[in-house]
Amino acid sequence: MLKIRNLRATVKGKEILKGLNLTVNAGEIHAIMGPNGSGKSTLAKVLAGHPDYEVTQGEVIYQGKNLLEIDPDERAREGVFLAFQYPIEIPGVSNANFLRMAYNEKAKHDGRDELDPLEFDDLIREKMKIVEMDTSFINRGVNEGFSGGEKKRNEILQMAVLEPRLAVLDETDSGLDIDAMRIVANGISKLAHKDNAIILVTHYQRLLNYIEPDSVHVLYQGQIVKSGGKELAQELEQKGYDWIKAA
Amino acid sequence: MPQAAIENKKYFSAYKLLAKTREDKDPAWLNNLREKAGERFEQLDFPTTRDEEWKYTNVTPILKAPYRQILELDPKELTADLMMPFTFEESRRSQLVFINGLFSDELSNLSNLPEGIKVSNFTAALTDHVKVFSNHLAAYADFHSDAFTALNTAHIGDGAFVYIPDGKIVETPIHLLFIATAAEPLASHPRVLIVAGEGAIATVTESYASPGEEVYFTNAVTEVFAAKGSVITHYRLQEESERAFHIGTTRVFQERDSNYSSYAISLGGEIVRHNLIVELSDEHIETTIDGLYVVTGRQHVDNHTSIDHQKPHCTSHQLYKGILDGKSRAVFNGKIFVREGALLTDAHQLNKNLLLSGNAIVDTKPQLEIFADDVKCSHGATVGQLEEEELFYISTRGINPERARAMLTYGFAEDVIRKIKLRSVREQLDKRVLDKLHQSLEID
Ligand SMILES: Nc1ncnc2c1ncn2[C@@H]1O[C@H](COP(=O)(O)OP(=O)(O)O)[C@@H](O)[C@H]1O
Ligand SMILES: [Mg+2]
Numbered sequence: 001m002l003k004i005r006n007l008r009a010t011v012k013g014k015e016i017l018k019g020l021n022l023t024v025n026a027g028e029i030h031a032i033m034g035p036n037g038s039g040k041s042t043l044a045k046v047l048a049g050h051p052d053y054e055v056t057q058g059e060v061i062y063q064g065k066n067l068l069e070i071d072p073d074e075r076a077r078e079g080v081f082l083a084f085q086y087p088i089e090i091p092g093v094s095n096a097n098f099l100r101m102a103y104n105e106k107a108k109h110d111g112r113d114e115l116d117p118l119e120f121d122d123l124i125r126e127k128m129k130i131v132e133m134d135t136s137f138i139n140r141g142v143n144e145g146f147s148g149g150e151k152k153r154n155e156i157l158q159m160a161v162l163e164p165r166l167a168v169l170d171e172t173d174s175g176l177d178i179d180a181m182r183i184v185a186n187g188i189s190k191l192a193h194k195d196n197a198i199i200l201v202t203h204y205q206r207l208l209n210y211i212e213p214d215s216v217h218v219l220y221q222g223q224i225v226k227s228g229g230k231e232l233a234q235e236l237e238q239k240g241y242d243w244i245k246a247a
Numbered sequence: 248m249p250q251a252a253i254e255n256k257k258y259f260s261a262y263k264l265l266a267k268t269r270e271d272k273d274p275a276w277l278n279n280l281r282e283k284a285g286e287r288f289e290q291l292d293f294p295t296t297r298d299e300e301w302k303y304t305n306v307t308p309i310l311k312a313p314y315r316q317i318l319e320l321d322p323k324e325l326t327a328d329l330m331m332p333f334t335f336e337e338s339r340r341s342q343l344v345f346i347n348g349l350f351s352d353e354l355s356n357l358s359n360l361p362e363g364i365k366v367s368n369f370t371a372a373l374t375d376h377v378k379v380f381s382n383h384l385a386a387y388a389d390f391h392s393d394a395f396t397a398l399n400t401a402h403i404g405d406g407a408f409v410y411i412p413d414g415k416i417v418e419t420p421i422h423l424l425f426i427a428t429a430a431e432p433l434a435s436h437p438r439v440l441i442v443a444g445e446g447a448i449a450t451v452t453e454s455y456a457s458p459g460e461e462v463y464f465t466n467a468v469t470e471v472f473a474a475k476g477s478v479i480t481h482y483r484l485q486e487e488s489e490r491a492f493h494i495g496t497t498r499v500f501q502e503r504d505s506n507y508s509s510y511a512i513s514l515g516g517e518i519v520r521h522n523l524i525v526e527l528s529d530e531h532i533e534t535t536i537d538g539l540y541v542v543t544g545r546q547h548v549d550n551h552t553s554i555d556h557q558k559p560h561c562t563s564h565q566l567y568k569g570i571l572d573g574k575s576r577a578v579f580n581g582k583i584f585v586r587e588g589a590l591l592t593d594a595h596q597l598n599k600n601l602l603l604s605g606n607a608i609v610d611t612k613p614q615l616e617i618f619a620d621d622v623k624c625s626h627g628a629t630v631g632q633l634e635e636e637e638l639f640y641i642s643t644r645g646i647n648p649e650r651a652r653a654m655l656t657y658g659f660a661e662d663v664i665r666k667i668k669l670r671s672v673r674e675q676l677d678k679r680v681l682d683k684l685h686q687s688l689e690i691d
Binding site: 050072073075081084090101102 | 636637639646647659
């Protein structure tokens, strides 16, 4: 589904990704771990097409296409989804309107029927159950005045509505209390299936207690320096990142 | 008078004709008022950009069009169908309609007003409520210092009169619709007088609209008197032709314990100016004045507001938001006065602007003048652009950049729109703002 080869990327003239390689197949869950500042969010932003992040070398093939040539909104319609580490507030635009518009853009793209507000209301209520979100959030401004945890849940709600083929979840677990963590983790597990792939970007091993990854990668200074199975996450938990840095 | 001043006034002499035709019908005090205002108008010059209050708004283009001034209504001017989009569902049977400044009995409908509430044109007010009418007309909008107000006062003929006697509550919102239809340049001078008695409660929407895209000039003056304990909600919707000129003055006088809320929306017009002046004459008064302006192309909109806290324990809130695209220009000048002795005043003012184009210009000047101790006051102004991070976030959800821009811009406006409690007004506005943004955002 996704093949990243020798990816180099800069932001504001500074090189952050320094030759990164990663392959993700349908039905897989990959965890990318690494200390702060190692380039995890940069990778996520590059995959989503953020204009500030410039790819200077390498390629990203998604579903057989050169992902880097596709505009961010088109990538989303093609099934790429990024759950932001710091979700943005859009005051004045209701969650319902926002999500319905996003849903319909994708539906149009896929040749499916668009939903009117009433039909969409049924859908979103169903999806909200996945992240145990109160329906009062439907008509609030997108992330407007949401707590950190509520914003993260809202990201997973968006994922549930848009049903992406490739989801990159950037530290969706950070800042969550035990309950919220369980809810978010359960939500993600429910959304994983054999035709999609999920990349969990995370700082801690915590989330991986709930969701079992097929592979774990360590990103350090812009490169994947180690890959392994779920036991690698435990090793990192015990030894800390200094162990990687020392190597 | 210098030649230039005479030249500027040559299309504004209809009041002389009007005075003649009304002389025998109207009471002496009204004839006298018009005459005094006419005389004052002749002495006053129109403002220029050398006047501090008109520094950024040049009225010269307004004075140059060869306006026709009509004194009698041609009933064929407007059909109910053409008018329909500018009416509001809740007010279809509590609306007064004026076409090109003249009262239309045919299109007005007052069948849904409770007993004792007076909504009429001035002619009827003169027979039914002459005492209230004469006490308040021209009592607040001073014509001695402002040529536009003098000109309007000299033209007082068929205005809109709303009178809610003491203790009366009107749940049905009242709509005063001023609609311009002429196919040639035309000047009109709408006049509104709203009087709320003690403890009276009412909602009034005043709107200025046009089904066409003609050049014309609306010179409107509205006076609002809010007696003790009254509650008035006042929507002012300016959605004129984008080639129209609009100068409007709203003067509000509040008594003790009264509550006045104004929502002034400006979407249309080529050169638009609205002066909103609120006098808080006693204690425990609440005032809210919110505004929204959306301008594109070469539109120019100027809001001058003044909130005058004269006595202790009063609260005022002001939020004006503006969206500018193209080569448009907006001016905001908001004064808050806290007079000596107006202790414990609570006054907050904010003006926020969103620039969608690098060629649009905002001049904003919030002003606080405080002469009392122990007050809570704040003011501020911002001028910003759409946030790149917000645009990116929306596009990662599959929404194209144009729609993302429109969405964020609309969200910015929604802050003010959502405060409008009248459903049909809010929904119509939602639609108008969205249409305007889409048109604008698709052009560039
Ligand atoms: N928009 C940006 N502007 C400037 N520097 C950035 C920007 N985004 C990331 N960086 C820098 O890139 C490096 C990697 O950041 P990031 O990808 O956010 O790391 P991580 O998500 O692994 O903590 C850091 O040194 C950070 O300061
Ligand atoms: Mg990060």
